[in-house]
Amino acid sequence: MAAEESDRLQSECDGETRGVNCLTYDEAIIAQQDRIQQEIAGHTPLLSDRLDLSVLYQEYAPDDQIYQDKIKDLHRRYTYIRRTRPDGNCFYRAFGYSYLEALLDGGSELERFKEVALRSKEELIRQGFTEFTIEDFHNTFMDLIALVEKRPAASELLAAFNEQTVSDYVVVYLRLLTSGHLQRETVFYQHFIEGGRSVKEFCQQEVEPMCKESDHIHIIALSQALNVSIQVEYMDRGEGGSTVTHVFPEGSDPQVFLLYRPGHYDILYK
Template sequence: MDVALIAGQTPLLSDRLDLSVLYQEYASDDQVYQSKIKDLHRRYTHIRRTRPDGNCFYRAFGFSYLEALLDGGPELERFKEVSLHSKDDLIKQGFTEFTIEDFHNTFMDLIALVDKRPLVSELLATFNEQTVSDYVVVYLRLLTSGHLQRENLFYQHFIEGGRSVKEFCQQEVEPMCKESDHIHIIALSQALNVSIQVEYMDRGEGGSTVTHVFPEGSNPQVFLLYRPGHYDILYK
């Protein structure tokens, strides 16, 4: 589908919807997906859709985590500190201050908004502003790239095609609209020390989704649904 058409028809993030909307997306006799949605419905109640533009993982993660921080507490204070110092960490790695400063400022402004305990609707409206939302996506991509390159000896084993970690980051992580895979999720969860649970729903065998927690064994703070090429937010 044409990107401009998608943008015209779909918000960056939808309102919170009853999970039952998923049943209507597949034919009623599509037993594979219908049974997996039923399984998902036993564990989750709602979904929030993201625009399918290649940035959906970062947008879903960013909103879901900040929404979870609206209650405040020590986790918000920890995240503020990590985020504040993250720009200097990237600069030490060789990222140019002037190319990342605006993205970092927007990121910190959004955290400052969360610190004021706004309504979810206000956070959602801010996240649906294209510039703000895209700047947050860019900064999360930079944090992912920074972590991959810091830990390049570990991640090099997972990169195919004879590319270096730096080349992989320049081609598959930093550019907008590039889709995300396990390696991106692991890197971002470790860069920010935030646990992410992803429910994988595809045509694979079995009547249930496949659950992965990043890092393994951690206590999830963000819940996402993955269908081939796309991520949405889940709610228990």
């Protein structure tokens, strides 16, 4: 029905009535997207409980040999999966939760990360980000680190990440950290920006806004900004019976493990 409505409105954008009806079409598409997001939100938590990886088999037809083989390969190396809501923020949410969960045991890595997080606000301000704008997001980020320092049960951290405001504030701050790093290293990253845009324009359009999906450049930048190693298993319809593994930065010892399927990231566990 949604597709039929979209086609009907698009047809009205052709011909003599294009000007007025195209506005109607744009508004209808925005409303349709909002309804889809609301429906997803009503049925899908921001982060699920930890699930046996075998649940992936049920997502594809038994005779879909490409994906069934790749899931088998994935199952040889991983045991569990934690789903994230497919809202365009899944990379940052998956990274944020997975890394903080890994720090629940405390130790020197937690202390190092706390220092990096504390300094990050002033670094962003020196780059031109407005303190008033980023302060609340940074405070929420530090509050979660303080929670991790208390070494709570993983369920308590998960509950915090499933609170929409808290979780979204963390996503926003991780996006700002990614943007800040990209702009500090403009000379390097400019070579990877398409469409004739500057790094700053790319950040304003593709990094900082919520619900914008993430690609290699975002992962590399966040990994380097926080000095955290991320391993991503890429699973698509490409040839071969195994997923393609990328570690960011290359050659490092991964602390976060993610599964990527076109347009979406979930958390993996050994």
